Amino acid sequence: MSATTDSPCLGHGSCPQVSEMLQVTYGGWQNVNMTRYFREYADLCFEVFGDRVKHWLTFSDPRTMVEKGYETGLHAPGLRLQGTGLYMAAHHIIKAHAQVWHSYNNTWRSKQQGMVGISLNCDWGEPVDINNPNDIEAAERYLQFCLGWFANPIYAGDYPQVMKDHIGTKSAEQGLEMSRLPMFSLQEKSYIKGTSDFLGLGHFTTRYITQRTYPSHQGPSYQNDRALVEFVDPNWPDMGSSWLYSVPWGFRRLLNFVQTQYGDPLIYVTENGASQKLHCTQLCDEWRIQYLKGYINEMLKAIKDGVNIKGYTSWSLLDKFEWEKGYADRYGFYYVEFNVRNKPRYPKASVQYYKEIITANGFPNPREVESWHLKALETCSINNQMLATEPLLRHMHVASEIVVPTVCVLSILISALLLTLLLRSHG
Structure with missing residues (x-):
């Protein structure tokens, strides 16, 4: 599980030994019993930390977790169950989220007065041609396969219709009797719907989307099911990571989409930020300043539009371990x-x-904001000097740790030798 500033995340990087045991012994998120194990784990967290933690996230970015863990194999558990594994894992994760919400609602809420939600990451999909119905449909499909996959069951009780239609059609074309997308029973739909006190939303960039017009020769896969093509504008500022471009206006559009699509939910922006640009001074991160300015400003516009945004968390406070990219x-x-x-x-x-x-x-006003910018760049030059001298100080520290004790020991030995010679001469 996960949390905002005062809350932890339950489903994003728990103990690796426990995770390995659950995967090897029980099959991980391919096994529906994981929903019960996860709920028991959440109850333990509520019992131990619930008097202090008031905002709980059951899962953080589950789409990436299932796609890279069960489709491409880039993340743990490293499985490549293409076109099937990610849908089954997501199905069980959604059920687990609902169980945790109901458990908190029935057992802990009255005593702890907290909130339980989920954090979903999604980029904005903009039609390449806003006058082309096929591109408009493709962009809608992009958002539903990204955000609606998890949000729609939680807010509406079932998967987006476009997912059911596309995956069902592809499954039939591949000779399967049943859709590769699992189904919720009527009881499960009712149980899952409404299980969110707020929606955590992570967002970083935007893509242009168009309908895929050529046939795909690959077998079952998430990418094939979406049947679309993504583009970036070469004029968009490059933020360093190969996938990340600064497109602030897409953030406002995504926030407004969430408001209208899911009935004006309470939103916490849980992730938004820019990575290190290559070949740039480490501390004078002007590109990040521009990114923050653009994206936060678009979020403020969305608030004026009427979107119910309660909080914003920039990603991230410290340089840290980032998925398969490490440090x-x-x-x-x-x-x-x-x-x-x-x-x-x-x-x-x-x-x-x-x-x-x-x-x-x-x-407040452009002149004052520009003064912030200049002041920030001035102070970073001082910090850069500190960073540049760090290797020298480190070597000096290492040298002092070695040289000083060595000199002391030699001094003692020489003194002892001289004292011995002196005593012998007197004898």
Whole structure:
């Protein structure tokens, strides 16, 4: 499970030994019994931490978890059950989420007065040609296969119709008697619907979407089921990671889509940020400042549109472990020197800028905002000097740890030798 600032995440990176046991012994999320095990785990978390934690996320970005864990094999458990495994895993994750919500609602809510939601990550899909019905349908399909896959059962009781139609048709074409997308029973639909006190939303970038016009020769797969093609505008600012471009206007459109699609839910933006640009000074992250300014401003516009946004969390406070990228992708406001034993941290320019946004709760006027920018870049140069001297200080520290004790020991030995010679001469 997971949480906001005052809450932990239950389903995003628990103990690896336990995860391995559940996968090897029980088959992981391919096994429906995982829903019960997960609910028992959540109950333990509620019992131990519920007096302090008031905002709970059952899962964080489950779409990536099932696609890369059960479709492409890039993430644990590394399975490639193409076109089947990810849908079954997602099916059981949705059921597990509902069980946890009901457990909290029935047992813990009256005593702890907390909230339970789920965090879903999705980019915005914009039709390549807004006058082309096929592109409009493809963009809608993109969003439903991304966000609606998990949100629709929770808010409407079932998978999006476009998912059921496309996967069902593809399954029939592949000679299968039943759709590869599992079905919820009427009882399950009723049980799952409404199991969210808020929606956590992660968002990073945008894609142009068009209908795929050529036939796919690959077998069953998530990508084949969507039957669309993604594009990026080469003029969009590149944020460093191969998939990440700065397209602020897509954020506002996604937030408005969520409001109208799911009945004006309470929204917490749980992830939004930019990674380290290559060949740039580590601490003077001007590109991140521009990204923050654009995306937060579009979120504020969405609030004026009437979207019920309660909070915003930038990704992330520190450079940290990022999926299969490890420590290579740096999203943090604070640079972490991972090669040093005590992992020293250095504030980037974006720290100063983000502090000003928080203090002002937005952007007061262009002149003042520009002064934030200049001040942030000035302070980062000082921090860069500190970072540059770190290797020298580290070598000096290592040298002192070795040289000083060695000199002391030699001094003692020489003194002892001289004392011995002196005593012998007197004798």
